[in-house]
Amino acid sequence: MEAEPGITKKVDEFLEIFKKGEEFTKELLRENEKLRFRIAQLEGAVQKPADEEKIRLYEERIRSLQEEINAVTERYRKVEEENKDFASKYVEVEEINNALANLYVASYQLHSTLDFDEVLRIIIEIVINLIGAEIFAILLIDEKTNDIVPVTAEGIPLESVPKARIGEGLIGSVAREGESYFAAEISRGGDVAKGEPIVCIPLKIKEHVIGTIAIFSLLTQKEGFTNVDYELFNLLAGHAATAIFSARLYTQSERKLTTIQSFLELLKEKPKR
Amino acid sequence: MPSILVVEDSPTMRQLISFAMKRIPNAKVIEATDGVDALKKLSSEKVDLILADINMPVMDGLKLVSLVKNNQSYKDIPVIIITTEGAREDRERALAIGANAYLAKPIQTQELIKLVTSLISV
Numbered sequence: 075m076e077a078e079p080g081i082t083k084k085v086d087e088f089l090e091i092f093k094k095g096e097e098f099t100k101e102l103l104r105e106n107e108k109l110r111f112r113i114a115q116l117e118g119a120v121q122k123p124a125d126e127e128k129i130r131l132y133e134e135r136i137r138s139l140q141e142e143i144n145a146v147t148e149r150y151r152k153v154e155e156e157n158k159d160f161a162s163k164y165v166e167v168e169e170i171n172n173a174l175a176n177l178y179v180a181s182y183q184l185h186s187t188l189d190f191d192e193v194l195r196i197i198i199e200i201v202i203n204l205i206g207a208e209i210f211a212i213l214l215i216d217e218k219t220n221d222i223v224p225v226t227a228e229g230i231p232l233e234s235v236p237k238a239r240i241g242e243g244l245i246g247s248v249a250r251e252g253e254s255y256f257a258a259e260i261s262r263g264g265d266v267a268k269g270e271p272i273v274c275i276p277l278k279i280k281e282h283v284i285g286t287i288a289i290f291s292l293l294t295q296k297e298g299f300t301n302v303d304y305e306l307f308n309l310l311a312g313h314a315a316t317a318i319f320s321a322r323l324y325t326q327s328e329r330k331l332t333t334i335q336s337f338l339e340l341l342k343e344k345p346k347r
Numbered sequence: 348m349p350s351i352l353v354v355e356d357s358p359t360m361r362q363l364i365s366f367a368m369k370r371i372p373n374a375k376v377i378e379a380t381d382g383v384d385a386l387k388k389l390s391s392e393k394v395d396l397i398l399a400d401i402n403m404p405v406m407d408g409l410k411l412v413s414l415v416k417n418n419q420s421y422k423d424i425p426v427i428i429i430t431t432e433g434a435r436e437d438r439e440r441a442l443a444i445g446a447n448a449y450l451a452k453p454i455q456t457q458e459l460i461k462l463v464t465s466l467i468s469v
Contacts, residue, residue: 168457169457172367172455172456175363175366175367175456176363176456178366179359179362179363179366180359182362183358183359183362196358196359199357199358199359199360200359202431202452203357203359203363203431203453204359204363204453205453206431206452206453208431293431293433293451293453294433294434295433295451295452296433296453
């Protein structure tokens with residue numbers, strides 16, 4: 075059976091339309107693809123400046139952080155320097171504190187008694203324990219004869235310390251001038267018999283010298299003098315002198331008082347007889 | 348509170364050492380004038396460390412160290428000898444009978460505080 079010519083024509087037309095539709099669809103797909111690509115391109119273009127901005131901000135932040143780190147490092151260095159400075163100052167203050175403690179104790183002990191022998195014992199203790207002397211003597215001026223007479227000695231018998239005279243020899247010169255003497259070489263020690271000490275300190279009440287402390291040798295472990303030692307020598311020069319002077323006066327007045335009291339007792343007793 | 352017994356016949360040195368020891372935080376200082384006095388104080392008070400001179404009347408420092416180190420109750424108490432005797436043999440003798448440390452006079456206060464602190468672990 076033959077197809078009708080009308081139907082065939084319609085089929086052809088339909089096919090034609092279908093093909094055109096297919097081509098149109100393909101065209102649309104291509105166009106769609108192109109648009110997608112373009113959109114992607116545009117999106118990329120929009121994203122890029124945003125990233126660059128972020129990077130710029132990050133770099134700026136890094137720079138500012140680096141500056142902060144540098145500032146903190148510098149501050150840390152300064153604080154460390156200050157810390158070292160404080161540590162050395164602390165050591166200095168500690169040394170001064172200890173020196174003051176030594177001077178306080180020495181001065182406190184010197185003025186803790188009016189007993190002459192006790193005062194001499196305290197001076198000996200200070201010279202041994204705080205200064206580190208081994209052989210030394212305390213000499214006092216006899217105002218009547220001008221002799222400088224040893225009254226106590228440590229490390230040697232008292233009799234072996236020779237008398238001195240004001241202005242004569244090393245001890246005599248110190249007694250006259252009122253200035254301390256320190257030998258240049260202390261390790262070898264002085265000469266007791268010749269009256270040549272390594273250190274001689276005048277015992278002074280203001281400018282009036284009442285005696286001297288003559289050091290002939292130091293303890294083996296004592297290698298030299300420190301600043302505290304010189305301060306102690308100064309303290310001894312003044313405070314030991316006043317302590318000795320006061321104790322002597324007190325002893326004399328006590329003696330006189332006893333004599334007067336005995337005399338009064340005698341006077342009281344007389345009428346009874 | 349660490350309790351430190353200072354055994355020294357010289358009032359000057361006793362006062363000076365006590366002065367230094369009072370700078371250790373919370374330290375309590377007990378003073379004795381010789382070895383016998385020190386033993387009396389040991390029997391009546393808790394002592395964490397002894398600082399003793401050698402040359403003292405009645406009983407010297409070495410005898411005291413010997414008695415302390417041979418006593419079960421006191422043998423663990425650290426003893427520091429502080430003396431004018433600076434010779435090596437004196438030091439060795441003191442350490443041989445049990446002294447924990449030996450300082451020759453004149454003493455450096457900081458050195459003494461450091462030593463005491465290390466021995467009583469303040």
